[in-house]
C-alpha cells in the first residue's frame with residue numbers, strides 16, 4: 001500500500017534480540033584524555049590511589065596489616081620505559097578481575113563500602129587513565145581473601161580486549177600493575193618524571209611509598225606544623241608556600257572545618273577578579289588537584305589554600321569536589337576561620353592586616369559593594385585619599401570622628417587644597433566604589449557619622465568680609481559680575497587659605513549637568529540638536545566664582561578696579577575664570593575657549 005513501509009521476509013543484517021552496549025575503548029580513552037584529565041600524568045595518581053584503596057580494603061579484613069607501595073621504573077637502552085606499581089592490598093580474584101577491572105564504570109568502592117569513606121576512588125574509570133600512556137595494562141594479582149588463591153595475570157588492551165591467565169608469582173597478597181610506555185609517551189614513564197609525580201601525588205600519604213630505594217613521602221603535611229601563632233610554625237608555613245606553591249605570602253592562616261584541615265596563604269599580589277581560585281586539595285592525604293576552585297567563599301579571593309579533606313566527594317575529573325551540602329558547609333566554615341583570623345590580626349598584628357588590605361583593597365572594595373559582611377570586616381583597614389593625605393578609614397575615625405566625602409574626583413581636586421589649608425579632612429569618594437561603600441557604611445555604622453559634602457559648603461564656611469573689606473572690593477565685584485554675566489556665573493569675594501589660590505569655581509550637580517549639556521549641544525547635529533536646544537542652559541545661581549581677597553594679585557585687582565582700569569580688570573577676571581574652570585576639570589564650552597583666546601590675544605597685543 002502506498003505510504004506504508006512493507007514488512008519483508010528478508011533476514012535483517014543486525015541482531016533482533018536484546019543486546020548489551022559495546023564500548024569503543026580507544027574512543028573512550030580519547031574522550032577522557034581530551035575532556036576529563038588535564039594531563040596523561042594523572043595515571044600515576046590513579047595507580048597510587050588504587051594501591052592505597054586496596055590496602056585500606058585489606059585492613060578491613062586484617063586490621064593492623066602494614067601496608068606498603070613499591071614503584072619500580074625500568075629504562076632499557078633499546079626499548080620504551082616500564083613502570084611497575086606493587087601494593088600489598090586486598091588483591092583480586094578471577095571473578096573480581098572480570099567484574100571490576102574489565103567492566104568500565106564498575107567500582108568496588110561504592111554502595112555499602114563507600115559509607116565507611118576509607119576509599120578515594122569511586123567512579124570505576126581511574127584505571128583507564130593508564131591507557132593515556134600505555135597500550136596495554138598488565139595486572140598480576142593474588143587475592144588476600146583466600147589463603148590458597150592462585151596468582152592471576154589480567155592483560156587489558158586499548159582495543160578493548162583482555163585475557164586472564166594463572167601465573168607463578170612471588171606476590172603473597174596484593175596487586176602489581178605493569179605499564180609499558182606507548183610510542184610518543186616515553187617521557188611520562190621515565191624514572192625522574194615518575195619520582196616527581198609520585199612525590200606530587202603521594203608525598204603526604206601516610207603509607208610508605210618507595211621508588212627503588214627512595215622514600216617518596218617523608219615530609220610532614222603543612223597542616224601539622226606547630227600552631228601558626230608561634231613564630232616557628234608561621235616560618236615553616238611560609239617556607240612551605242615558597243617551596244611548594246612558589247608563593248611569598250603576606251600571611252598564613254590555619255584552616256579547620258568538619259573533616260578538613262589546612263592552611264590558607266594570603267597572596268602577595270592582587271589576583272585578577274576573573275582568575276580562578278587555584279587551591280591545592282588533598283583527599284585523605286592524596287593530592288587531588290593543584291587548581292581546585294570554589295572551595296572558599298567568593299570574598300576570600302585573596303587567599304590560596306592547601307587543604308586535606310576526609311569526606312568531600314571528588315568530581316570525576318578529580319580537579320575539585322562535587323558541589324554538595326557538605327562542600328557548602330565546609331566552605332562556610334573555612335570562610336569563618338579566615339574571618340576570625342583577620343579579626344585576630346586586627347587586634348594583635350594590625351600592621352600585618354593593613355599590609356593585606358593595602359595589597360587587595362581594589363578587590364575587597366569591589367566585593368564589599370555587594371557584601372556587608374566583607375565591608376564591615378575590612379572597613380577600618382581600607383585606605384582612602386583625603387585632603388590631609390592617605391590614611392585608613394579606621395585612622396580617619398580615630399583622628400576626626402565625623403567623615404565628610406565628596407563624590408567626584410574633580411570636586412576633590414577643587415576642594416582639597418582649600419580644605420587642607422583649613423586643616424579640614426575631606427575624603428575623596430571619587431575612587432571606584434568608594435562613595436557607594438561610604439554610603440553603605442553610613443547606614444551600617446551610623447555612629448561613624450559619614451555624609452557627603454557638597455563643595456559649595458566649603459565656600460559657605462569661609463568667614464564673611466567686614467564692612468570695610470566689602471567696600472574695598474565692591475568695584476571689583478561689580479566689574480567681575482558684568483564680565484561673567486554672559487557666562488552665567490555669579491561672583492563672590494571671600495578671604496580663604498591657601499592664599500596662593502586666586503579663585504575657586506563652585507558648582508553643584510545641576511550646573512555640572514547643564515554645562516555638560518551645553519557642550520554636547522555644540523557638537524551634536526541632526527535630529528537630536530533640536531531636542532537639546534529646547535533644554536534650559538546653565539544658570540548663574542548654580543555656579544559661583546569665589547575670588548580670594550587673601551591673595552595679593554586679587555587685592556591688586558580690587559585696587560585697579562577702584563581706580564577704574566575697567567578693561568585690564570575685566571581681562572584678568574576672564575582669565576581667572578578660565579583658570580578656575582581648568583583647575584576644577586570642568587569641560588570648557590565654545591564661548592569659554594573663545595574667551596581664553598581673547599584674553600591671550602589681548603595680552604599679546606598689549607605687549608606688541
Ligand SMILES: Nc1ncnc2c1ncn2[C@@H]1O[C@H](COP(=O)(O)OP(=O)(O)OP(=O)(O)O)[C@@H](O)[C@H]1O
Pocket residue numbers: 046049050051054087089090091092100101106107108109120121122123124125126127128174175
Ligand atoms: N591495585 C588494586 N588492588 C585491588 N583492586 C584494584 C586495584 N586497582 C583497581 N582495583 C579494582 O578495580 C576497580 C576499578 O578501578 P578503577 O581505578 O578503574 O576505579 P575506582 O578506583 O573504583 O574509581 P575511580 O574511577 O574513582 O578511580 C576498583 O574499584 C577496584 O575494585
